[in-house]
Amino acid sequence: MSAELKRLLQDSLGERAKFDQPMSVHTTWGVGGPAWCVCQVASQEEAALVIKATRQAGLPWMPLGRGSNLLVSDAGYPGVMLRLAGELASLRRQGDCLWAGGGAHLPAAVKFAARLGLAGLEWAAGIPGTVGGAVATNAGALDSDMSRLTRGITLLLAEGETARLEGAQLPAGYRQRSLPRESLVLAALLALQEDRPEAVGLRCDQALARRRRSQPTGAASAGSVFKNPPGDYAGRLIEAAGCKGLTVGGAQVSAKHANFIVNRGGATARDVLALMREVRQRVLKSSGVELEPEVEVVGHA
Numbered sequence: 032m033s034a035e036l037k038r039l040l041q042d043s044l045g046e047r048a049k050f051d052q053p054m055s056v057h058t059t060w061g062v063g064g065p066a067w068c069v070c071q072v073a074s075q076e077e078a079a080l081v082i083k084a085t086r087q088a089g090l091p092w093m094p095l096g097r098g099s100n101l102l103v104s105d106a107g108y109p110g111v112m113l114r115l116a117g118e119l120a121s122l123r124r125q126g127d128c129l130w131a132g133g134g135a136h137l138p139a140a141v142k143f144a145a146r147l148g149l150a151g152l153e154w155a156a157g158i159p160g161t162v163g164g165a166v167a168t169n170a171g172a173l174d175s176d177m178s179r180l181t182r183g184i185t186l187l188l189a190e191g192e193t194a195r196l197e198g199a200q201l202p203a204g205y206r207q208r209s210l211p212r213e214s215l216v217l218a219a220l221l222a223l224q225e226d227r228p229e230a231v232g233l234r235c236d237q238a239l240a241r242r243r244r245s246q247p248t249g250a251a252s253a254g255s256v257f258k259n260p261p262g263d264y265a266g267r268l269i270e271a272a273g274c275k276g277l278t279v280g281g282a283q284v285s286a287k288h289a290n291f292i293v294n295r296g297g298a299t300a301r302d303v304l305a306l307m308r309e310v311r312q313r314v315l316k317s318s319g320v321e322l323e324p325e326v327e328v329v330g331h332a
């Protein structure tokens with residue numbers, strides 16, 4: 032079955048279907064074994080074709096953005112990672128809204144909005160994901176998040192049909208959004224407000240500078256590893272538990288921000304998972320709080 036699928040993907044996507052791809056090159060953590068296939072699709076039709084064929088072959092599939100919230104296991108992913116490109120990664124103005132393809136790079140969307148003098152997305156400066164990934168994870172910072180901006184979403188559902196949902200139709204919580212199972216965010220319409228481009232640009236610069244001061248922005252990471260528990264900060268609890276600098280193999284709790292685990296070079300998923308377990312145990316012991324991962328673990332540990 033998978034030989035047939037491989038042929039079909041090669042025939043329809045050519046070089047855009049890459050097999051046996053190390054996920055360490057497709058994730059910001061730089062960690063993870065091979066995915067059976069990483070596909071780049073440039074249209075809704077291509078996405079639907081890949082999903083249908085993959086399901087028929089009995090393999091799993093999942094959307095892949097920039098891999099900035101993923102920890103892929105060392106054993107890899109036994110299916111198809113689907114990445115959006117071309118029109119599905121483009122940006123355009125629609126009145127006071129920003130229309131963004133699900134594969135659009137979030138930093139590019141932030142800059143595009145600033146150039147147009149559209150305010151509201153400045154908090155996302157420095158988040159290295161895609162618009163689709165940010166919608167799916169309800170990414171947020173500085174007391175804002177994607178759900179507050181999202182006026183509508185175009186989804187491709189598992190059976191191949193599309194659905195246009197109003198923002199309010201999708202329940203959202205802290206770093207979570209209830210998308211239908213096995214769905215792909217093809218595009219999002221973000222509601223912004225007109226402002227002077229210089230004022231928007233300045234707020235983006237301020238958000239970036241703030242990140243650079245408090246986060247290890249130059250190191251390979253996946254951002255915050257654990258969610259903030261109600262009324263507290265995961266970083267504060269991890270630091271109070273004495274975990275800053277704690278190391279397992281190539282993975283280390285950042286000395287700059289305790290809720291970041293950085294890859295010092297050569298880290299494996301096993302190193303990161305072992306370090307996450309150790310941090311959770313120490314925090315539980317010192318404060319009684321059970322931290323919940325914010326990063327998504329993919330594949331068999």
Ligand SMILES: Cc1cc2nc3c(=O)[nH]c(=O)nc-3n(C[C@H](O)[C@H](O)[C@H](O)COP(=O)(O)OP(=O)(O)OC[C@H]3O[C@@H](n4cnc5c(N)ncnc54)[C@H](O)[C@@H]3O)c2cc1C
Pocket residue numbers: 059093094095096097098099100101115133134157158159160161162163164165166167168169170171172206214215216217248252253254255327
């Ligand atoms: C340095 C750094 C700083 C960060 N700072 C923040 C921050 O301030 N706030 C914050 O919330 N996050 C932050 N993150 C985490 C991460 O960037 C966000 O969660 C981001 O939105 C993930 O986007 P992605 O495209 O990389 O998604 P991926 O990591 O590739 O995927 C994450 C999930 O989204 C799904 N997904 C991806 N694309 C789509 C799509 N088109 N349709 C449906 N599902 C999709 C994937 O299947 C997966 O389940 C940071 C990460 C780093 C490395």
